[in-house]
Amino acid sequence: xxxxxxxxxxxxxxxxxxxxxxxxxxxxxxxxxxxxxxxxxxxxxxxxxxxxxxxxxxxxxxxxxxxxxxxxxxxxxxxxxxxxxxxxxxxxxxxxxxxxxxxxxxxxxxxxxxxxxxxxxxxxxxxxxxxxxxxxxxxxxxxxxxxxxxxxxxxxxxxxxxxxxxxxxxxxxxxxxxxxxxxxxxxxxxxxxxxxxxxxxxxxxxxxxxxxxxxxxxxxxxxxxxxxxxxxxxxxxxxxxxxxxxxxxxxxxxxxxxxxxxxxxxxxxxxxxxxxxxxxxxxxxxxxxxxxxxxxxxxxxxxxxxxxxxxxxxxxxxxxxxxxxxxxxxxxxxxxxxxxxxxxxxxxxxxxxxxxxxxxxxxxxxxxxxxxxxxxxxxxxxxxxxxxxxxxxxxxxxxxxxxxxxxxxxxxxxxxxxxxxxxxxxxxxxxxxxxxxxxxxxxxxxxxxxxxxxxxxxxxxxxxxxxxxxxxxxxxxxxxxxxxxxxxxxxxxx
Numbered sequence: 001x002x003x004x005x006x007x008x009x010x011x012x013x014x015x016x017x018x019x020x021x022x023x024x025x026x027x028x029x030x031x032x033x034x035x036x037x038x039x040x041x042x043x044x045x046x047x048x049x050x051x052x053x054x055x056x057x058x059x060x061x062x063x064x065x066x067x068x069x070x071x072x073x074x075x076x077x078x079x080x081x082x083x084x085x086x087x088x089x090x091x092x093x094x095x096x097x098x099x100x101x102x103x104x105x106x107x108x109x110x111x112x113x114x115x116x117x118x119x120x121x122x123x124x125x126x127x128x129x130x131x132x133x134x135x136x137x138x139x140x141x142x143x144x145x146x147x148x149x150x151x152x153x154x155x156x157x158x159x160x161x162x163x164x165x166x167x168x169x170x171x172x173x174x175x176x177x178x179x180x181x182x183x184x185x186x187x188x189x190x191x192x193x194x195x196x197x198x199x200x201x202x203x204x205x206x207x208x209x210x211x212x213x214x215x216x217x218x219x220x221x222x223x224x225x226x227x228x229x230x231x232x233x234x235x236x237x238x239x240x241x242x243x244x245x246x247x248x249x250x251x252x253x254x255x256x257x258x259x260x261x262x263x264x265x266x267x268x269x270x271x272x273x274x275x276x277x278x279x280x281x282x283x284x285x286x287x288x289x290x291x292x293x294x295x296x297x298x299x300x301x302x303x304x305x306x307x308x309x310x311x312x313x314x315x316x317x318x319x320x321x322x323x324x325x326x327x328x329x330x331x332x333x334x335x336x337x338x339x340x341x342x343x344x345x346x347x348x349x350x351x352x353x354x355x356x357x358x359x360x361x362x363x364x365x366x367x368x369x370x371x372x373x374x375x376x377x378x379x380x381x382x383x384x385x386x387x388x389x390x391x392x393x394x395x396x397x398x399x400x401x402x403x404x405x406x407x408x409x410x411x412x413x414x415x416x417x418x419x420x421x422x423x424x425x426x427x428x429x430x431x432x433x434x435x436x437x438x439x440x441x442x443x444x445x446x447x448x449x450x451x452x453x454x455x456x457x458x459x460x461x462x463x464x465x466x467x468x469x470x471x472x473x474x475x476x477x478x479x480x481x482x483x484x485x486x487x488x489x490x491x492x493x494x
Contacts, residue, residue, distance in 0.1 A: 008109045013102055016109040018095035020116055023365060024133040025094075027087040029372040031135030032411045034083065036427050037066075038074055039415055045071030051420035053397045053459065057437070058429035062215040065170045066138035079415060083136070090136040090144065097147025101332075104154035105283065111335050114354055117361030118331040126269075126298065126327050127262030128320030129245045142172035143325065146179040153187035154283060158200045161187055166207045173208075173215055174318055179325065180204055182290065189286045218431055219316070234432035237439045239308075239315025242428050247315035249305050262323070263302055269330050270295035276337060284336045291333055294326045316430070375408045377416075384487040385416050388464065391481050391489060396461040397422055398489075401449055403466050410466060422460060453477040453492070463490045 008016075039056045042049065044067040050056060061067075073082035102112045124131035132143060145168035152160035161183055169176025181201075188197035232241065244251035249259040273292035277285045301319035308314045377385075388398060398419045404410035405425035414421045423441035448458065452473045462481065465471050465488040471480075478493035 007103065007106055010099060010103055013099035013109055013112065014095055017099045017102075017112055018092055020113060021091035021094040021098075021133065022088065024116075024120075025087045025091045025136065026369065027084040028369065029375050030083065030412055032408065032426055033137055034135045035412050035415055037137045038070060038079060038083065039427075041067045041070035042074040042079075043071075044068065045075055051395055051397070053420040053422050055414050055421040055424040055427050057434055058427075058431070059434065060218045060430045062173055062211065062218055063138045063171070064214070066141060066172070086136045090140050093141060093144030094133070094147070097144045097151065100151035101147050101154070104151040105332075105336065107335065107339075110354070111339070113358060113361075115328070115331045115335050117358045118334065119328045120361050120364055121357065122331070123324065123327055125262075125324040126266050127249070127259055128247070128318075128323045130321055130324035132324050132328065138172045139175050139321075142168040142175040145171065146175065146183070146325070149180065149183040150186065153183045154190060156187070156191050156193075158187060158193070158196055162200050162204050162207070165204055169204075169208050170211055173211060174321055177208070178322055182294070186286065186290060189289070190283055231436075231439065233311070234435040235312040235315060237312075237435050238428065238430070239312025241439075242425075243315060247305070247318055247320065248309065248312060249302060250309040251312075259302070263299060266295045266298045266323075266326075269326070270299070273330075273333070276333070280337065280340065284333065284340070287329070287333045287336065291326070291330055294322060294329070298323060298326065377412065378409055380484055380486050381409060381413075383484055384464070384489075385413070387482045387484075388417050388419065388462070388489060392419060392462055394419065396420075397459060398462045398464050399445060399448065399458070399460040400424070400464045401466040401470055402445060404464075407466075413464075417464075448477075449473065458492060460492055463492060464488075465490060 036056070040058055043054070043056050044064075070082070070086065073086055076082070077085060098112060102108070107115075119132075124134065132140070145164045149161050149164035149168065152158075152164060161180075165176060165180035165183060167176075169180060184197050184201050184204075187200070188194045231237075239247050240251045245255060249256065270292050273288040273290075273295065277288035277292065280288055298320065304314055304319060392398060396419060398417060398421055400410075400413055400417075400421050402425060404413045411426060414424050414427070423438060423445055425442060427438075429435055429438055448463075449470060450473070453476050458477070463474050463477055465474050466486075468486060468488075471483070471488050471490075474488075474490050478491045480488060481491040482489040
C-alpha cells in the first residue's frame with residue numbers, strides 16, 4: 001500500500017501484530033469488567049473461597065469454558081499474575097487471528113497497523129459502549145476466534161470456519177453465534193458455495209446444541225418481581241435500570257445524543273458500503289455489502305429498542321454488541337478501498353496520510369497509557385485496604401459506599417479488600433432470580449447511605465465510608481474503627 005504490493009510472510013505479520021496488540025492490552029491497570037469476571041471465574045472453580053455474602057454471585061453456566069480457564073489461572077497464579085498472563089495470551093490470539101485475516105486479504109503489516117490506527121482513533125465502537133481491545137474476558141477471546149473464522153471464510157476453508165466459530169461460541173454465545181452467521185454468509189458470497197455453507201451452518205448448529213441447552217436452563221426463572229413485592233421485572237432492572245448504555249438507547253435522554261451520533265455514523269457506513277459495492281472488485285464488493293447489511297442490522301436494533309423501551313425484554317440479547325467489530329471491519333474495508341487507488345500522483349498523498357494517521361494513533365496510545373497508570377488506587381485507597389484487612393476478620397461483611405462501584409479509583413476495592421461486601425452496582429448477575437436479589441440489595445444499600453441505620457439491624461459487621469460527608473449519616477450505625485480523614489471504617493453495633 002505504501003512501500004509495495006508484496007505481501008508480508010505470516011511470521012512477520014504475526015510478530016508485528018503481536019507487538020501492537022501487546023501494547024494495546026498492556027496490563028498496567030484493571031478494567032472494571034475484569035474486576036467482575038476474574039472474581040466470578042475464581043468463584044466458579046473455588047466456591048468455598050467466597051462467603052455467601054460476597055458481592056459476586058451469578059449462577060450462569062453458559063460461559064463455563066472461559067470461567068474454567070480464567071478461574072484456574074487465578075487459582076494457580078493469583079489475581080495480578082493471572083491478569084498479566086491472560087492479557088498477553090489474549091494479545092497473542094488477537095495477533096494470530098488478525099494476521100491470518102490480513103494475509104487472507106493480501107494485506108501487509110503496514111495495512112494492518114493502519115486499520116488498527118483508524119479504529120483506535122474512531123472507536124471504540126459505533127454505539128452501545130462496546131470495545132475490543134481494552135481488557136481480557138470471555139468476549140475478547142471469542143473475538144480472536146472470530147478473526148480466525150473470517151480468515152478461513154475468505155480463504156475458502158469451511159471446516160476451519162466451523163471450528164473457529166464453535167470455539168468462539170463456547171467462549172461467548174452471543175458473539176460467536178452472531179459472527180458465525182456473518183462468516184458463513186461471507187464464505188458463501190465470496191466463493192459461491194451456498195450448499196456447502198448451509199451444510200457448515202447445520203454442523204455448527206449441532207456442535208453448539210449442548211451450549212444452547214445450558215443457556216436456556218440458565219435463563220429459566222421468574223422475570224416478574226418476587227411474590228408480595230411491587231417492583232420492576234428482571235428484564236427492566238437489567239436493561240433499563242442497570243445497562244441502558246449498552247442496550248437501551250431511549251432509557252436515558254441525557255445519553256441519547258451519543259446514540260444518535262452512532263446511528264448517523266452507521267447510516268453513513270451503510271451508504272458508503274452500498275456505493276462502494278457498485279464499483280469495487282472482489283472481495284471488497286462482498287465486504288462492502290456485508291458492512292451495509294451490518295449497518296442495517298444496527299439501525300433495525302435501534303427500532304427494536306424503541307419498541308422495547310418500556311420493558312427491556314430484548315436487553316439480554318445485547319443487540320448492539322456487533323457495533324465495535326463492525327467499525328473495525330469498516331476500517332478494514334477502507335484500507336482495502338485505498339489499495340485500489342493506483343494513480344502515481346496519489347502515492348505520495350497516501351504515504352503522508354498513512355504516517356499521519358499512525359502518528360496520531362501512537363500519540364493516542366501513549367496518552368491512554370498515562371491515563372491508565374494514573375487510574376489506579378490513590379495512596380489513601382491503599383491505606384484504606386490495609387486498614388480494613390488489619391481490623392476485620394476474613395468473613396466479616398464490609399459494606400462499601402456506592403461511589404466505589406463506579407469510580408475507577410475504587411472499583412477494585414471489592415477484590416482487593418478480600419472481604420465479603422454484599423453487593424456492587426458493577427457486579428450485576430444475569431439470571432432472573434439473582435437479578436431480583438441484586439436489586440433488593442442495591443436498594444437496601446442506597447437507603448443505608450442515605451438515611452443511616454435508622455434503628456434496624458443490618459447484615460454487615462463493618463461499613464466502609466469513602467467520602468467524609470457521608471460519615472455523619474453512617475455514624476448512627478456504630479463506632480468509628482478507623483479513619484484517615486477521607487475514608488472511614490465504622491464497626492456496626494446493632
